[in-house]
Amino acid sequence: MTARTHISPDPTTVRLRVVALAFTALAAVSATVLVTDAALQDGFQIWDAIRSGLILVTTGWLAWGATLALTGLWPRRAKPPTPLTTQPSTAVLVPICNEDPVATFARIAAMDRSIVAEHLDLDIIVLSDTRAPEGQAAEQAAFRMLIAETGGAGRIYYRNRTENRGRKAGNVEDFIRRSGGAYDYAVTLDADSLMSGAALREMIARMEADPTLGLLQTLPRIVGAQSFFGRAMQFASSLHGPVFTRGLERLQGATGPYWGHNAIVRVSAFAASCGLPELSGKAPFGGHILSHDYVEAALLARGGWRVEADSTIDGSFEEGPENVLAYAKRDRRWCQGNLQHVRLLYAPGLAGWSRYVFMQGIFAYLVSVLWAVFLISTVAGTVFAPEPNYFPNAYQLFPVFPSDRTREITALVLGIVGLLIMPKVAILAQAALVGRTRKFGGTLRAAGSVLSEIALTSLLAPVMLMFQTRAVLQVLSGQDGGWPSHARGEGALTFSQALRSSAWIAVTGVVALLATAQFAPALMLWLLPVTLPMIAAPALISWSSQPIARRNFAVPEELDTPAVVADYRAIHDRWRAGILNRPAQPRVEPERQHVPA
């Protein structure tokens, strides 16, 4: 169906969008004026034109991120729980492929316990795409443990697909084609997702209360992080995440996001709207749609269904990457998936906001390349700058000195840093004002965590920039990264492990530093915050992957562990102990396997 039936945004949403875009444009244009003005002092070159264009786009991007946070600062009125008077038929789907079955099925056992405690009558269905016979055997053994633990025969199911067409989206689609007719709603999860029965009850009730709601996305909180990097990400997702998501909720109206898991869909709407075709041509831009969730949200909206996110639904959890390399590996997949959306920008009948969301996703990765080009053009502009002409007129008595614009450029740098840091500081201040910081160990501890997180992300920013730039260039040059299995639960990295994956960044940093010292020494100091972290990349990656004490980056879920999380850990530990007591069996290496196309 391609007819344009999507719901138009309400006037408040339109006004907010206009203000947000105006703020973004103002910040971007101001930065561009400063850069162009400084460039004009020694004659305008091609490098200056490139720099002005790049600063317009990159500052606009930063300002847009800040706008999301500012829009979300205003708290929402707390909604009372939606009553659920019916028992609609609901399936909880857990698509897996080469995951650790013990951890995955232990999560399901904990969720089942929580579901039973809420007196919900739900089916849990594991949809496996694992192909390796040893992997399948391990899953079957874990399923038997799950049934024994829960007594869930008849409500917990497991099926392994014989043909892995379409990866995760194809896996869910296959389920809907075969069994979707039996269900009103489907909750989609990832292998590392955890949802409480209360959260599931609220989601079902919300779907029942609004027959136009096609999809409801929750904001999963990261749990279980151990390393410096992982805990910093976990803290940021817990403190900043809800505010950014609230900003997104306000700007998106009925054309909300879908992040592929920890969400509920109306099965009939999903079936009617979200049958994904293969794109013409070869990967990375053709073939299966990789980042299917964004596309499914856009298709639901195209079909006239409301798609909403709600960050206030508690009891939705996931796990995050524990180190920079795992993060970069995931980013490589997402980069290819998002860049593929360039093919869908002109898809017929989509809401304007859906196209804008595709643009944002594409831009999230392109912006790294643009920053890199900006830095290179800055150095090149200095190297190729003409000698200043002190006597531009033939009969001039006194020399004309170029006007010094150091103050303006310093203001620009501070402004850009402000756009990055200001939202986080504003969120901290707002959290302190409304007492939310109490759940993070108090305002002082929360402030310490925010500062540490800013310091870490600032140090890692050039490293991330390099990984993202490489990912974009790989995709643009036609390299298909595939869709390798997740590396969940990966731990600390040694220096040599980090060096193997980041030596190229360190070498690039050394070359950049030497080139700047040789050709543009005036810029050396300005570029040290970029070149030094690049040179130190292996050490930074290894150091930030080491475990740290739980008192650092404290989050509410640790100070008061939710029952479903505690149950998962207890069941997982018990199962692991039981397995360790068994005779040795061949070990499955999930990292070495690859998700078939």
Place this chain on the structure above:
Amino acid sequence: MKNVAETTEMVRTLISEEPEGWAPPEAPLDMPEQTLERRAIRLDLTHLVRMMLPRQRI
């Protein structure tokens, strides 16, 4: 903690021996494939010229 052998025996009574029997019941639902790509527009110049100049031998 449950004994492993005891657990295996208990599970046998709950679910079938073969994993094929663990799948959810079938209830097929149609999921039509969506159109996401626009058809390429073919610009037929000769046709356009003929339309602009009717009754001319081109």
